[in-house]
Amino acid sequence: MKPLHYLLIFFLLLTSLLFAEPTFYYNSNFDRGDVVTVLVSDTNEYHTLELVNSFNEHIASNIFFPLNLNNFKGQAALIGLESTLKAGVYTLIIKKDGLVESKGEILIHENLFKKENISLNYDNTTLRTSTNPKITSEAVFIHEIYGTSRLFSVSGNKSLTIPIKQGIYTSWYGDRRNFIYTNGESSGSIHSGIDIAAPFGTKISAGYAGKVVFSGERIITGNSVVIEYMPGVYGIFFHLNEYLVTLGENVTEDTAIGTLGSSGLATGPHLHWEIRVAGVSVNPDSLLKSGLIDNSLIISIVDSYTAE
Numbered sequence: 001m002k003p004l005h006y007l008l009i010f011f012l013l014l015t016s017l018l019f020a021e022p023t024f025y026y027n028s029n030f031d032r033g034d035v036v037t038v039l040v041s042d043t044n045e046y047h048t049l050e051l052v053n054s055f056n057e058h059i060a061s062n063i064f065f066p067l068n069l070n071n072f073k074g075q076a077a078l079i080g081l082e083s084t085l086k087a088g089v090y091t092l093i094i095k096k097d098g099l100v101e102s103k104g105e106i107l108i109h110e111n112l113f114k115k116e117n118i119s120l121n122y123d124n125t126t127l128r129t130s131t132n133p134k135i136t137s138e139a140v141f142i143h144e145i146y147g148t149s150r151l152f153s154v155s156g157n158k159s160l161t162i163p164i165k166q167g168i169y170t171s172w173y174g175d176r177r178n179f180i181y182t183n184g185e186s187s188g189s190i191h192s193g194i195d196i197a198a199p200f201g202t203k204i205s206a207g208y209a210g211k212v213v214f215s216g217e218r219i220i221t222g223n224s225v226v227i228e229y230m231p232g233v234y235g236i237f238f239h240l241n242e243y244l245v246t247l248g249e250n251v252t253e254d255t256a257i258g259t260l261g262s263s264g265l266a267t268g269p270h271l272h273w274e275i276r277v278a279g280v281s282v283n284p285d286s287l288l289k290s291g292l293i294d295n296s297l298i299i300s301i302v303d304s305y306t307a308e
Ligand SMILES: [Zn+2]
Pocket: 171, 191, 193, 194, 195, 271, 272, 273
């Protein structure tokens, strides 16, 4: 090769190093209740991910965190899609140091949810219509936990497992509920998790490794445990008979975090199992299929590497 060719190759290498933009990987079709996962194989920079609607209004956001898997190293950010979102096109905005680094569109489909009528007895009517300020302060406290994204690295990508193997679903994520009170009045709400019925005292496992960020008694949800799985990603367990873990404890997916009960506002022994991503409750069923870090996305990235 002539010296000029070396110079040209050097110049090409230099420009590709200077102007190479990181590639952000994500899927583009979602149902309401799904989790949007964005991956980037860039280990040096930290970015934030935001979702906006067609009017450019903020819907949700989360931080990127270091992700170290066997077949993928880089960063990930997860955003939950509320079950009440309007179907349509939304925009993902990836920012670095407050400046827009990349944008992309996703489509959210109008998947439907079940309708449920639930008759409450006198005690549960009293609980649900109570104006006790402690109920409000407990809600504020726990939502502050759900909205917290603490930065830490995540390694390994075990799949999410169901917390009770032999349970029966009695209520689903996103159910449009109508609570009927003893006085004949009623009020609506949307179910933020899945209810699983099983014998009283059945052991409940964490489902994924993490750290206990709440274990205690709450008026509405009874004995409750919250586990931080990933930055801004929480597993939530309500109505326990007893909790078996303490604040700050590290758990594996198999750790028994409590036993099934009917504490708090419950019409019978069941586990209310919920997963929150950046403050938003999402469909645990879709995460059981995809994994907390979307496995199909990882596979398609690995395939694109080998295709090059
Ligand atoms: Zn529930």
